Amino acid sequence: MEDHPRGTNNRTLDGLIEHGLLERVCEMLPALEVGRATSACRNMQAFAKEVLPLVLAARYRPGLRLQTASASEAATFFDWMRDTHQWHSGPNTSKPFNVAKPGCVAGDDGAWIFLEAGTDWLGFQGLYCNFSSPRKPRWVSFRLCLQTLEFSCGFFALSADRRTWGLQPLVFIFNYRGDDMQTGKRCFALQTQPVTGDLHVLQLEKEQILAGVPYEVSVHLDWDCGLLELFIDGACVLREIPFQADLEPRYIGLYNWRSRAACGFSEPGT
Structure with a gap:
């Protein structure tokens, strides 16, 4: 099995971040999975501080916490208050x-x-x-x-x-x-x-x-x-x-x- 130095992994991760691919992946993941992925290493944590607010603002609204977004996605009655027709x-x-x-x-x-x-x-x-x-x-x-x-x-x-x-x-x-x-x-x-x-x-x-x-x-x-x-x-x-x-x-x-x-x-x- 070929060994991959830690520096190689970091460069690969940096490349994903630089080209916006990691941000696109986060846009598709549930909030809970985004939280897990972005806590994996220091590079991901730094990425999360910069990009997560943008992802949550686009998906929901500016200033929303990741914990609140995760709770919202898991809530049974998430979409019941869009209008009065269901009431x-x-x-x-x-x-x-x-x-x-x-x-x-x-x-x-x-x-x-x-x-x-x-x-x-x-x-x-x-x-x-x-x-x-x-x-x-x-x-x-x-x-x-x-x-x-x-x-x-x-x-x-x-x-x-x-x-x-x-x-x-x-x-x-x-x-x-x-x-x-x-x-x-x-x-x-x-x-x-x-x-x-x-x-x-x-x-x-x-x-x-x-x-x-x-x-x-x-x-x-x-x-x-x-x-x-x-x-x-x-x-x-x-x-x-x-x-x-x-x-x-x-x-x-x-x-x-x-x-x-x-x-x-x-x-x-x-």
């Missing part, structure tokens, strides 16, 4: 419900669904969608843009079933808490068992949540252990939160609680 109003339509319409966010060229109007504290009356067969996703990812920080809104629910008044039983529910809450104002929260379960409130620094700014939300579900993790903009903010792993999700729900609240949802990585 139904309700399920409770006996009262005025949230109005959904396409919108945009300044400085962002992704497709957004905005929820406005509706009722005050009368339960789930937003949008929901269901998929033909139960599935247990490892990642659930979406983006949230708040327009009215004073009002509670931005509810995202993953559920195993649908009732006439809402989605139950829940795998988890994520939302923003406004000034209308007695405690935990102007913060994000997550709950896996409403009414009886713990409410996990994210006490962020003052003014850390801003209006008109998209936030990347990713939930990692470990169905074997029955534990989940919550990521905001690629940073893990909650760990080892128990959830009902025996449930088989079939529904997603989006809604606001207040009639004057407005917020937008978008798919991750757009």
Whole structure:
């Protein structure tokens, strides 16, 4: 077997980089595989610092982290928020419900669904969608843009079933808490068992949540252990939160609680 000196391998790699071939390969690979390939050696790590931001900006948007891109690609509901056609109003339509319409966010060229109007504290009356067969996703990812920080809104629910008044039983529910809450104002929260379960409130620094700014939300579900993790903009903010792993999700729900609240949802990585 002929030996190839390390210098020869490095020159070959440098040639691939110089002629743009390695960049083209990275453009075709999933984000997870790109991360693995570019951590193989120092030359690849240097290449990654220069080229990865360009690759991710072309595939998704400028400033996206590789970890977030990987989570987005693995998410089951990755392409459900491009428009309103895959969603139904309700399920409770006996009262005025949230109005959904396409919108945009300044400085962002992704497709957004905005929820406005509706009722005050009368339960789930937003949008929901269901998929033909139960599935247990490892990642659930979406983006949230708040327009009215004073009002509670931005509810995202993953559920195993649908009732006439809402989605139950829940795998988890994520939302923003406004000034209308007695405690935990102007913060994000997550709950896996409403009414009886713990409410996990994210006490962020003052003014850390801003209006008109998209936030990347990713939930990692470990169905074997029955534990989940919550990521905001690629940073893990909650760990080892128990959830009902025996449930088989079939529904997603989006809604606001207040009639004057407005917020937008978008798919991750757009």
